[in-house]
Amino acid sequence: MSERDDTEKEEKPNEETPNISSEQEEVEDCDMEKIRKYLAQKLRLLDSSDCDEQSHQKVLRELSVDGIVNYIKENENCKIITMAGAGISTSAGIPDFRSPSSGLYHNLAKYNLPHPQAIFELDYFMENPEPFFMLAKELLPEGFKPTPSHYFIRLLWRKGLLLRHYTQNIDTLERMAGLPPDILVEAHGTFHTGRCLKCRAPYTLPWMKEKIIEGVIPKCEECNEGVVKPDVVLFGEMLPERFHYLTDRDFAQADLLIIMGSSLVVQPFASLVDRVRPNCPRLLINKEKVGMQDRLSRFLGLRQGLIFDTRSSHGGRDVAWLGDCDTGCQLLADKLGWGDELKDLVKKEHERLDAENTKKN
Numbered sequence: 478m479s480e481r482d483d484t485e486k487e488e489k490p491n492e493e494t495p496n497i498s499s500e501q502e503e504v505e506d507c508d509m510e511k512i513r514k515y516l517a518q519k520l521r522l523l524d525s526s527d528c529d530e531q532s533h534q535k536v537l538r539e540l541s542v543d544g545i546v547n548y549i550k551e552n553e554n555c556k557i558i559t560m561a562g563a564g565i566s567t568s569a570g571i572p573d574f575r576s577p578s579s580g581l582y583h584n585l586a587k588y589n590l591p592h593p594q595a596i597f598e599l600d601y602f603m604e605n606p607e608p609f610f611m612l613a614k615e616l617l618p619e620g621f622k623p624t625p626s627h628y629f630i631r632l633l634w635r636k637g638l639l640l641r642h643y644t645q646n647i648d649t650l651e652r653m654a655g656l657p658p659d660i661l662v663e664a665h666g667t668f669h670t671g672r673c674l675k676c677r678a679p680y681t682l683p684w685m686k687e688k689i690i691e692g693v694i695p696k697c698e699e700c701n702e703g704v705v706k707p708d709v710v711l712f713g714e715m716l717p718e719r720f721h722y723l724t725d726r727d728f729a730q731a732d733l734l735i736i737m738g739s740s741l742v743v744q745p746f747a748s749l750v751d752r753v754r755p756n757c758p759r760l761l762i763n764k765e766k767v768g769m770q771d772r773l774s775r776f777l778g779l780r781q782g783l784i785f786d787t788r789s790s791h792g793g794r795d796v797a798w799l800g801d802c803d804t805g806c807q808l809l810a811d812k813l814g815w816g817d818e819l820k821d822l823v824k825k826e827h828e829r830l831d832a833e834n835t836k837k838n
């Protein structure tokens with residue numbers, strides 16, 4: 478089983494070669510790909526992406542959102558997996574980690590941490606849980622509403638096209654958007670429930686929220702000793718068993734992977750993009766291109782990552798739509814003929830949640 482791990486430094490391919498233009502890079506990648514294949518054949522080091530040329534047959538008529546839309550329309554029983562990160566919740570008012578200036582990592586000075594990531598590390602939490610709970614107070618789903626991206630995922634489910642939604646988010650907005658628990662994998666856990674670190678007594682979100690909002694570290698009422706930690710997976714903790722069990726089952730049968738609002742740097746989540754079949758199209762909806770493997774690892778056949786280079790023999794199935802997730806999801810919905818349905822769903826659900834909040838306050 479794997480621990481949650483942040484490998485950001487190893488995965489910034491663009492920063493390694495700042496002087497090389499992307500066109501030059503593409504040509505070099507192409508050459509490297511040929512050499513890699515030659516060596517792989519000579520040394521009998523064929524990886525799964527080399528072994529079946531059939532599986533690389535083009536499945537998209539064009540490498541664009543339109544290509545993806547036609548593919549969905551032509552595959553009546555298309556099994557779609559969605560993978561999401563903090564970017565699908567930023568328009569709800571919840572900051573992500575890594576966006577410059579607005580991301581959490583750029584706004585942690587007040588917590589006096591040894592390094593920004595410490596706030597999400599188990600070892601640091603055991604020593605000093607206060608910064609985590611101070612941050613939790615800012616992040617707790619209080620009055621936040623799911624975004625159009627969340628409701629687009631729900632629409633995929635409603636249309637019978639969603640095989641599973643994998644999220645790194647801990648904000649519970651997917652649940653709030655009405656995705657049923659069996660379709661949802663909260664890979665990094667959730668604030669929805671919590672547990673005493675000493676006696677494992679379970680606690681609910683409303684119980685924890687009350688303490689966190691009062692600025693009190695939640696202490697177990699059963700053993701009167703342990704701190705109650707929300708069931709979010711901190712760096713250094715194991716991912717839920719459900720994640721491992723379902724990824725093994727789901728990714729091999731997916732017909733389409735849609736990745737939204739993630740920098741794809743936290744492992745093992747990030748490498749799920751490699752778990753789909755070699756001819757399964759992958760659509761990235763994000764502000765920036767992410768998830769491309771560095772050229773050395775690709776050369777060595779270690780991991781493919783997303784390949785937006787149309788000239789590569791492994792390309793021809795990955796599409797990047799760059800911009801705001803909500804806009805990208807609405808565009809997809811429009812092109813699929815569900816545009817009004819999505820707008821309606823967002824409006825009705827937001828009205829319902831607003832009414833609920835008014836009643837509570």
Ligand code: CNA
Pocket residue numbers: 561562563564565566567568571572573574575576580581645646647648649665737738739740741742743762763764765767800801802803
């Ligand atoms: P990240 O590393 O902060 O990356 C976010 C990505 O989304 C970046 O590539 C951004 O450019 C992009 N992005 C941000 N806003 C938008 C937008 N509106 N439209 C399109 N793209 C956008 O976050 P990841 O999720 O990749 O990192 C994984 C961590 C973040 C997980 O372990 C989470 O638990 C953790 N996290 C979760 C939340 C949450 O639950 N809402 C908030 C902050 C951090």
